[in-house]
Amino acid sequence: METSGVGLLAGAILGMLVLYQILLIVTRRRRFVKVVDALPGPKPHMVFGNVPDLMVAPNKLFEAWDERHRKNATLFRTWIGPYAEINLKEPEQVEAILSSSKHITKSNAYRFLQPWLGTGLLTSTGHKWHTHRKMITPTFHFKILEAFHDVFVEKCEILARKLARVADGKTEFDMYPFITHCTLDIICETAMGVRINAQDSTEKRSDYVSAIYEVSELTLKRAQRPWLFPNFTWALTDMGKRYKHCLSILHGFTNKVIRERKEVREGQRGQQEQHSQEDDLGRKKRTAFLDLLLDAREAGAQLSDEDLREEVDTFMFEGHDTTTAGLCWAVFLLGSHPHIQDTAAEELEHIFQGSDRAPTVRDLQEMKYLERVIKETLRLFPSVPFIGRKLFQDVDFGGYKVPAGCMINIPIYHIHRNPKQWPSPHAFDPDNFLPNRVAERHPYSYVPFSAGPRNCIGQKFALMEEKTVLSYILRYYKIQAVETMEDLTLMIDLILRPESGIKVRLEPRTPLS
Ligand code: HEM
Numbered sequence: 001m002e003t004s005g006v007g008l009l010a011g012a013i014l015g016m017l018v019l020y021q022i023l024l025i026v027t028r029r030r031r032f033v034k035v036v037d038a039l040p041g042p043k044p045h046m047v048f049g050n051v052p053d054l055m056v057a058p059n060k061l062f063e064a065w066d067e068r069h070r071k072n073a074t075l076f077r078t079w080i081g082p083y084a085e086i087n088l089k090e091p092e093q094v095e096a097i098l099s100s101s102k103h104i105t106k107s108n109a110y111r112f113l114q115p116w117l118g119t120g121l122l123t124s125t126g127h128k129w130h131t132h133r134k135m136i137t138p139t140f141h142f143k144i145l146e147a148f149h150d151v152f153v154e155k156c157e158i159l160a161r162k163l164a165r166v167a168d169g170k171t172e173f174d175m176y177p178f179i180t181h182c183t184l185d186i187i188c189e190t191a192m193g194v195r196i197n198a199q200d201s202t203e204k205r206s207d208y209v210s211a212i213y214e215v216s217e218l219t220l221k222r223a224q225r226p227w228l229f230p231n232f233t234w235a236l237t238d239m240g241k242r243y244k245h246c247l248s249i250l251h252g253f254t255n256k257v258i259r260e261r262k263e264v265r266e267g268q269r270g271q272q273e274q275h276s277q278e279d280d281l282g283r284k285k286r287t288a289f290l291d292l293l294l295d296a297r298e299a300g301a302q303l304s305d306e307d308l309r310e311e312v313d314t315f316m317f318e319g320h321d322t323t324t325a326g327l328c329w330a331v332f333l334l335g336s337h338p339h340i341q342d343t344a345a346e347e348l349e350h351i352f353q354g355s356d357r358a359p360t361v362r363d364l365q366e367m368k369y370l371e372r373v374i375k376e377t378l379r380l381f382p383s384v385p386f387i388g389r390k391l392f393q394d395v396d397f398g399g400y401k402v403p404a405g406c407m408i409n410i411p412i413y414h415i416h417r418n419p420k421q422w423p424s425p426h427a428f429d430p431d432n433f434l435p436n437r438v439a440e441r442h443p444y445s446y447v448p449f450s451a452g453p454r455n456c457i458g459q460k461f462a463l464m465e466e467k468t469v470l471s472y473i474l475r476y477y478k479i480q481a482v483e484t485m486e487d488l489t490l491m492i493d494l495i496l497r498p499e500s501g502i503k504v505r506l507e508p509r510t511p512l513s
Pocket residue numbers: 106121122123133314315318319320322323326378382383384387388447448449450453454455456457458459461462
């Protein structure tokens with residue numbers, strides 16, 4: 001009897017503790033909702049929040065998203081089901097988040113990338129991110145990027161020759177596949193040391209390349225459908241099954257490359273230096289990011305095979321679609337602004353003096369106007385149109401009190417068109433990047449590569465690559481855009497791209513030797 005009395009008492013205490021915890025959670029949640037709802041923002045649906053506003057056909061998503069941002073003049077909140085998202089408006093607000101080493105955790109949306117990228121540099125946080133960032137930063141040192149320049153040149157020579165077949169001044173064609181294949185060749189060789197020859201049209205598009213496209217498409221479809229957020233429901237759908245199949249191709253490919261690379265390195269130990277510098281066909285072997293990571297591991301860095309795969313997959317994801325989009329938008333803008341194109345071509349003529357020699361790293365540094373073209377392109381059409389963070393501490397954005405637990409959305413596209421910072425926000429004007437104009441603006445009014453501790457580690461690589469590709473196109477061809485801005489439909493499927501590619505006509509400028 002006595003024992004059951006103690007049991008009852010213990011049960012009652014436990015029950016009260018549970019009740020207390022529930023009350024605490026409910027009270028905190030109510031307080032959180034109250035604070036968030038006090039912020040300006042569109043009226044949410046009771047269950048789905050503001051998600052239904054963006055549940056539109058993929059080619060209408062950009063328009064709906066853009067309209068939402070244009071309608072709200074100040075910082076505003078939206079609800080993604082139960083999650084509160086705060087959309088920033090001003091560069092000071094962007095600075096408060098990006099410059100801080102406290103707000104380095106990505107928002108929930110990034111977890112949709114995790115099945116593919118695991119917790120590589122883009123998606124990880126805390127200790128893992130800190131140690132990996134420190135370890136990987138030296139692999140983007142300028143000296144190492146210089147070594148990749150040979151790869152850029154080799155792939156661009158192929159691009160220029162491929163374009164010669166359609167460059168008759170009359171034929172209209174889509175530039176997108178030409179550039180995608182070129183940047184894919186570049187990233188596969190620089191990240192993994194693998195030649196996939198995507199530019200060789202006689203080769204069937206590899207399963208790996210097809211899987212990259214499909215995974216990006218499926219990830220976006222999932223992000224638009226809240227009922228597919230849980231892994232359980234996602235796995236049951238045809239899309240989820242297709243996604244799983246693509247992942248097995250992607251991971252299988254990267255794992256195979258890592259395995260083979262390790263075997264080659266093992267085999268080379270003890271062999272003559274001469275041999276280790278050549279590939280199977282006797283060509284000069286180039287060091288890839290993967291080799292640098294393997295070197296770091298041999299020097300004692302803590303990197304498991306899975307860590308290697310995650311980082312290589314992250315480079316593949318971040319390092320090719322982004323540059324492709326940036327390049328295609330630059331082609332479109334140059335093809336729509338003949339005066340600007342002429343100025344860029346004159347600069348190249350001045351550097352190369354009619355010669356058809358390959359550009360050196362030094363030449364790239366001299367392409368100051370082309371650099372401004374690239375920067376202005378990334379302002380109008382940032383390849384990554386928005387980024388997100390999760391708050392673990394309250395933040396006061398100049399009077400807007402945002403509690404911990406909120407997601408922060410930084411709409412780079414809209415920050416770059418803020419009329420307070422950019423007098424003609426929608427006009428294409430490379431002179432926006434003349435030093436005196438840059439000095440007049442808030443430093444966080446232009447953040448195509450993000451900024452602060454979690455900025456893009458590949459930005460110098462991207463700039464070098466874009467300059468090389470564009471200089472090849474402009475040296476040999478005159479670009480005419482076939483469509484105007486009004487004809488294009490923008491898509492935000494992870495990156496910002498035109499729905500039906502970039503249609504152009506090319507006219508030969510200088511014959512290829
Ligand atoms: C025009 C080209 C590119 C643009 C516009 C771009 C943009 C960005 C942005 C906005 C971020 C921040 C993402 C976030 O906070 O969620 C980022 C991060 C990153 N980017 Fe890029 N990127 C480009 C090219 C590249 C290239 C070529 C590489 C690698 C070869 C690369 C590798 C990365 C990595 C690894 C991160 C994560 C860094 C970290 O969190 O520590 N990116 N990029």
